[in-house]
Every structure is written in structure tokens, then in C-alpha cells.
Amino acid sequence: MTPSARPGVLFDVDGTLLDTNYLHVLAWWQAFRDTGHTDVSMADCHRSIGIASAELVGHLLGDDVPGTDEVVEAHSRRYEALRDQVVAFPRVAELLSACEERGLAVVLATSGAESDLEWMQPAIGAGDAVAGATTSADVTSAKPAPDLLQTAAADHGLDPARTVAVGDTVWDVRSAKDAGLPCIAVTCGGIGRGELVEAGADEVYADPADLLAHLDDSLLGRVARG
Missing domain, CATH: 1.10.150 (DNA polymerase; domain 1)
Structure with missing residues (x-):
């Protein structure tokens, strides 16, 4: 790990942080x-x-x-x-802040357009906790290819060995696995636990509030502790 590399979390946005x-x-x-x-x-x-x-x-x-x-x-x-009609899932801002407080660099990694960040970030909240964002504009191949997550980690100085992806679809999970990253999945986007586990999710929670409630025992908590 280079001196500048840091632990982090790459959050998908649609269906993971925003109920879209x-x-x-x-x-x-x-x-x-x-x-x-x-x-x-x-x-x-x-x-x-x-x-x-x-x-x-x-x-x-x-x-x-x-x-x-x-x-x-x-x-x-x-x-x-x-x-x-777009709203964030309950306790999203608290989750991002809690990750940042534990020393994780919080990065948004979305297949959406760069212009979408103008309204997505205020809807998500906790702007001070977010270190940056990577969108489809930053890569040639977006999800389910691994490029978006790999670029997000590299551009924000994250240590791949201490970075976790969080998403809500089998495509998010497959992208994380192909990028060589562990993955936490949430079912609030409408995909069931069984499918997410079969796709390769390391942990599955109901939604951001559930992940927040178990944060210190989760992959994110363990990564934050080193």
C-alpha cells in the first residue's frame, strides 16, 4: 500500500442510497x-x-x-x-457520516451521468462526509463492467485491499467481484437476498439503516479497524 492509499467505501446510488x-x-x-x-x-x-x-x-x-x-x-x-419524487432511504446521511467518522473515504460510484450528481448529492445529504464521486462519464465501460469501481478507487487514492463496494443489484455485485473488491449488498432495491448471495455478495442487509445498525460488525467496520 502506498503512503497515500486509504481505506474506503464505494457506494452505488440508485436503489442503494436513493429509493429510485x-x-x-x-x-x-x-x-x-x-x-x-x-x-x-x-x-x-x-x-x-x-x-x-x-x-x-x-x-x-x-x-x-x-x-x-x-x-x-x-x-x-x-x-x-x-x-x-426521489427520496433517500432512511438514515442514509447518518450511514455516510458514520463511515467517514471511522476513517473510511466515502465515494459515490454511479452509472448515472455526471450532471445527475447536481441533484443526487443534495438528496443523499451528508455532503461533508463524501470524498468524491465517479460517474459513467469517467469510464469507457460502466457497470456491470468493473471499470467504474476500479476507476473510483484509483482516482480517490483508495487501497483496493481495504475498500468495500456497496450496491443493490446482481450487476453491482458482479462488478465488485470482477474489480477484486468485497461487496455488501442491500435488498431495498428489490432484489432478494438469495440472488445477491448467489451473485457473490459477502454480506447482505435490508437497507442503509440496517447496515448502519450493524456497521461495526460489518465488513466496513472491520476494514475501518484495519
């Missing part, structure tokens, strides 16, 4: 219908949340189907109309 997954499901379902893809169900959309936008469209329609940009733009329009 089902808003995204609705927006994606509407976007597919807006663009003529009426065979895509809400269940299909839900199980794809966590994949970056262009990759999500390819995942559901096939990479050879034209019009990816049209669907992504339709989702952006639909989601914009829902954004005023």
Missing part, C-alpha cells in the same frame, strides 16, 4: 413503449436496473437492434418527470 429503482423501472417501461418496443415488461426492466443506460437497452433488445439512443433519450425524458 421503481421510478427507473416505470421510466424505462414507458420509454420502451414510447419507441415501439411494447414486448418489454416491467419485470424485464426491473431485473436490468443497475446496468448503464445504453447497455441496458442492448441487454433487453439485443445489441443489433437500432435505436438505442432513442430509447435512452425517451427514458431521460420520462425519468425527469418523476425526479421530484
